[in-house]
Amino acid sequence: QMKLVQTGGGVVQPGRALRLSCEGSGFTFANFGMHWVRQAPGKGLEWVALIWNDGTNKRYAEAVKGRFTISRDNSRNMLYLHMSRLRADDAALYYCARDQGIGTRRILDQWGQGTLVTVSA
């Protein structure tokens, strides 16, 4: 069945970088846009980034623009979030999520299990 399995995350010092990964299986990964959404502890959901199915278009939340980069490797069914210059307010549970379409639908129909990022000195 369809699955998104996330890896990466952990504790990182402010100003440092970290990469999150998300592996898709059970569906044709290259046909779907992908998103990252985060949730700070005890808080609501915050959309972070979107990448089209073929990687040609990307969108970012203002809070991460210029610091985070979303990318994908369709040959490996992998989605990535490269996070740099991390700040305390980037600490959150990060989810990858599948777009119902190529990236133009923006309906998040399947979600990974989440991976925790802690930013602390």
Added chain:
Amino acid sequence: DIVMTQSPDSLAVSLGDRATFTCRSSQSLLYTSDNKNYLAWYQQKPGHPPKLLIYWASTRESGVPDRFSGSGSGTDFTLTISSLQPEDVAIYYCHQYYSSPYSFGQGTKLEIK
């Protein structure tokens, strides 16, 4: 940016009763070229990722029980659970996908009375 506001912040309903959630957007989510409202609802249970319930404001996702329904258009939307079940205890989020950044409401926490 579009701001999504949900009300109430929390809701306590008796089993078998109706639960109603409201979501308001700071600008219309109705795209006139396709006459669709770019609004979805998600359910999140503790310790779990969100689950898609409703999209296009009123289209139920496959596998979602028919006690869940969505309505509304433009800037005002409603999610209704017709007869509350114990497994419906969760936080419910509305989400606009009309324009980037694709914002969520702050969530409404549903409890059993």
